[in-house]
Amino acid sequence: SKSIFLDADSSIMENNLKFVKNEFEEELNSMFSSMNSSAPDSSTHQNTKIVKPKPGFCIKAYKQSDNEKFFINICHTEDIPPPEDITENELLQILNDESPSTFKIPMSITVPRTTVDKSNNECQVTDIAINSKFFQKIETGCLMRDFLLTIVFEGIGNKYGITIREDNWCILKNRKNIDKLIAHSIKNRDVKQVLESYKRPTDDQKDVLQQLQTQEQGAGKRSLIEEINPNDNVKEKKNRKNNEKLSEFSYKPNATKVAISQANTTKPDYRLFCMPAEGKVEQLVGEFYLPECISSNEITLDVGGDRIMIEVRKRGYLLDAFVNYTIDNNQIKAHFNRENRMLKVVMPCI
Template sequence: MATTDGSLLSAEMSNEDALYEQLLLQAAKEMQYQLPTAPESKQIRPQPGFCVKTKTKNSGKVFINVCKSDQIPPPPDLSEESLVALLESDDPSGYRIPMSLGEPHAEIDNSGNGCTAYDIVINSKFYNKILNNKLFMEFFLTIGFEGLENKYNLELSREWRMLKNRKFLGSITEQNIRTKSKPVIQELESSALNAGSCSNPLISEVERSTCVEPEFTIVAEPADEHPSFLVAEISLPKVDLARSLLLDLGEDRIVLWARPDLYHLDIYIPYNIVQEESGSQFNRKTRVLTITMPVQPA
């Protein structure tokens, strides 16, 4: 349910103005059913790299095909010394690796037994880097395992083995990747509200499922004239970490997914926002996602 509350930004609104803003936002929200909801994407055909064998909590065999493509953007360049310092810090999640996580596909292993395989596609240059650096390899596989666990509700063993004579299990298929960037969600311990940047988007596929729409509030500031910015607060009580969230901001649209299959929000707003100056933060204590969106002048 969408509401407006000027008190969140110390703005005073008359009952008439508040009712007008509420009706305007509600009408904009209802427009979502008139437009397509699929994210902008394109197809890529990755090249095989190497195959890793691991298992699930129930000892089921799992194979992970690590593939490469120039269509996936590389992560920020980082030295081994910087990665060590990052891993020793309180927040190692600051370094993000763009990757595309493919759908699971059933395969047959060398013993003739059934198993499940997943494909992870990364940038070709970064692929070469992890092949030549054990620390980056371990770090990448940790991130990749966590990504598969979040997306498909898995529990994977961190014990893995790279296959010597097989680059890929199964057959290579095309994958859809996003062509539109989205803001990075900053994870906070406090409820501070600051605008962030969106320089390191994660790339992954998203499918619509039985997600529920979370409760949210959108506030305009100032409330009694064309606003300078909007603040959306989205309640996500079932979400623990920011990395399970996927956020897209359009000029007049907010699209949010919370994996695995927890929440989905797709709403239109009655103003055009400045996407590149918008920011988002997730408060782990309150489990509220705050999105700050500067508004284009009237």
């Protein structure tokens, strides 16, 4: 493959995620204050940076399968490294060479999400973030831009199984993006991997690589917030002994939902954090990414005991997860952000 994909999981804690009550928002922000730097795009995860890319241009394309519209927002940020600087002649040599090329274009591809076009018809859109300097190089059109778009179409197909028609697309003249751009989660290890692959790194790139290597060596500090591995907790739940006493808050699943869970549903991407990381856990914070969901009215949330269940029947989402903590279902606070399709749930623990 000629591209490197930096996952954009959009599991974010940033300023534009507003909650229902101000005191709730202030409480949540205070929990993460020790993790945040002065930069507005800093992440809550030590080895990840959350960035909000700038708009570039928008491509209107069509799916090969059903000819439905599919929009691609090409956006840019300085936090994604550029590809190695090569001339157009060098690119031609790469394209004419039958052997696999080491030339790569780093990019971050978001999960396709549902939006509406100017006729208010539902369609899908994805954001492709590239380096800002590289965007300036290809913005006005050139062989490199054609090469980039070929890689973009290929990347969407490889990553999400959506084949884009390459014979019917256009760049919109009066729109830089469709739907609002969402944040990208850029992992330091991915950036480090890209920079280490360069044959002719610049001095600036060498400096960035040195900083990342230094951060990696000093990453032994524990934070006040610890990310939970959901798979580990599910396994521990399944392996519990029958003689273990159940909490009085244990959740009893609805029979209908159990049946649905065995059907053809999609498990949404999510992350769980416990606070504080050491000592008695006071609460869990969950981030659940529902890219196809457009309204909180579609979401059914059942939380209690040691179980978290989220269902969006209309969109085919179902999550049934266990944690190793007892949740106080009377104190749960939740908010769905329609801009980035993120459901955030704060769950105090008993």
